[in-house]
Amino acid sequence: MEKTRKTTLSDVAALADVSPITVSRALRDPEKVSQDARARITRAIAQLGYVPNPAARALASGRTDVVGVIIPSVSNNVFADVLRGIYDGLQDSPLGVQLGTTRYSPSTEEQLVRVFLSQQPAGLIVAGHDQSPAARALLQGAECPVVQIMEVGPQPIDLVVGLSHYQAARDGAQHLLDMGYKAPAFLGAQMDPRSQRRLAGFRDCLIAAGMGADDPVVTTPEPSSVSLGCRLFADLLATRPRTDAVLCNNDDLALGVLFEAQRRNIRIPDQLGICGFNDHEMMSAAEPPLTSVETDRYEMGRAAIRQIRDRLAGKGHPRGHAVDLGYRLVPRVSTARRD
């Protein structure tokens, strides 16, 4: 490993005929440096191809330009959309992203929180409200802004951007009843805490409608997929053949249900109503188009970053501030039963 002796601040300073501190200031706070010096410094930087060393900056200042993002998984397209929002929100800022995935394990999450906080990040984004007590304590003591995303809930750690999964699912279930379906069921995979809340919303809707005796629910802890939607729907039909509608925990499952119904010549929406969750782009393209509960994952990421940037700029919201992004039921043909 031959060291090429990277150019440093001092090299730039020497060439620009100022002290290193002035260069440092010119980089971070150009206002504070005279036009003249700034011009010479800029030229010297270009000439030497100087690139600052983030580790040195972090060590000296105790801060970094990295936002930690801790989510359960990258292959869930919900989080892919959130990440896209995060990256777009970070445009034209010096901030970068360090990403960690928990695989839905609270202990992994706790470890990631510990590691990320040790890097003294500019901010931290974590998914959900179900951190372990130790992780919560760590986050509570963090010196940087912390944003919990995906869900609004009681007892925020710091900032929150999300929606009520309970209400969203409850509205989805109500929609099925409103459209005249008599025996709706719930299909769920990957039953993480948010999925549990959605299930609770479904159940409470049925109870409120006087249909609480039965509990038409098929779930599995397996990760969600379209194939799994096919299988769960098959299981559902085997045990509850009179089911006439399904509220799916997410859109992948809903798509699987559609395919399985097509295979069995079950007519959508007359014999079976289908409602998904999140309103992924494909839902409107399907044949027939599938009803879903729209959530704005992209905006969730953007808003989270906005919270952090505002806070860093000193004009942010105080602790406990929550943004409820809401949701929107998007009725399509798949639940438009003709009576």
Next chain:
Amino acid sequence: MEKTRKTTLSDVAALADVSPITVSRALRDPEKVSQDARARITRAIAQLGYVPNPAARALASGRTDVVGVIIPSVSNNVFADVLRGIYDGLQDSPLGVQLGTTRYSPSTEEQLVRVFLSQQPAGLIVAGHDQSPAARALLQGAECPVVQIMEVGPQPIDLVVGLSHYQAARDGAQHLLDMGYKAPAFLGAQMDPRSQRRLAGFRDCLIAAGMGADDPVVTTPEPSSVSLGCRLFADLLATRPRTDAVLCNNDDLALGVLFEAQRRNIRIPDQLGICGFNDHEMMSAAEPPLTSVETDRYEMGRAAIRQIRDRLAGKGHPRGHAVDLGYRLVPRVSTARRD
């Protein structure tokens, strides 16, 4: 910002009654420290809740425990799978991930390469072979292992894990001809360099079959989606009504074609053959199941990390080593034309 004066190596050293250097060694190279000292140090660390400062380590050693990953987009499920492989490959290692997205822009990519390299990463993973000359030069001069993923190609920068998109698409096109389709077309979105290579494979297959005169290709630079598949297919039918098969640049488009065909009562596979690309999980679940060219995105991520870890451990492959993961045509009902 009240500073709580983090506990440092020296604090641990004092408590364990050794010098700071011994603590440092105990952390990085436990073999080199006596049983006895190690036990005392471990106890002291636990007692003080000591967490190392990565910035200080990076500054002193000139290295970090971060692997930079530069990909075009996170919302493309191809890259989501790759990322999953990367994270799984990083299990039980001290390495973390810093993720950057280029949005398919070479200049953004170049900037990310610059920024990431300035952090002196443990390794760098970049998608594709189409970096700008400046980015290539930077990567060539990098002191860390660099892995180009997705695609095998000429003139690797360092290490490569990928497959031939040209060949894969050519085989997909040949499959359509083999199944008796007479007028296959190509549908493409997001025409990045890899897509261009796939298109070239399609074209060369037709030329080899003596069908080169016509050029049945509909593409758009828009990002891919299921809805876009519907639209491109509609466009295709409008201009080339005699088309009897489509090779899609990816699975999203293929799904869109399926839905649009269903809407128009076009029978799959007899009136229309459909072949996707990547073989995303949903392809086998569709009705009818959709033929696709399988690529192992997950393994691509894992293998890339394996290359880096091996290299860091000193037992890696030399510069220029390429792993061709291949591909596999998975024929399903959507191309099983009955003659």
Next chain:
DNA sequence: TTGACGTATGACAGCGCTGTCATACATGAT
């Protein structure tokens, strides 16, 4: 003229860790 104040710049020390070299002692071969 004097002092108060604002602006541009610099000196100094130190952030927490590791690379390098040195030291102390034990072991075994000669």
Next chain:
DNA sequence: ATCATGTATGACAGCGCTGTCATACGTCAA
């Protein structure tokens, strides 16, 4: 007894930057 070798540990300096305080020089009101 002598030396080479190996093992466990430590001293020292410094990685590249920034926080803090100090300095030099102007400007303006009294």
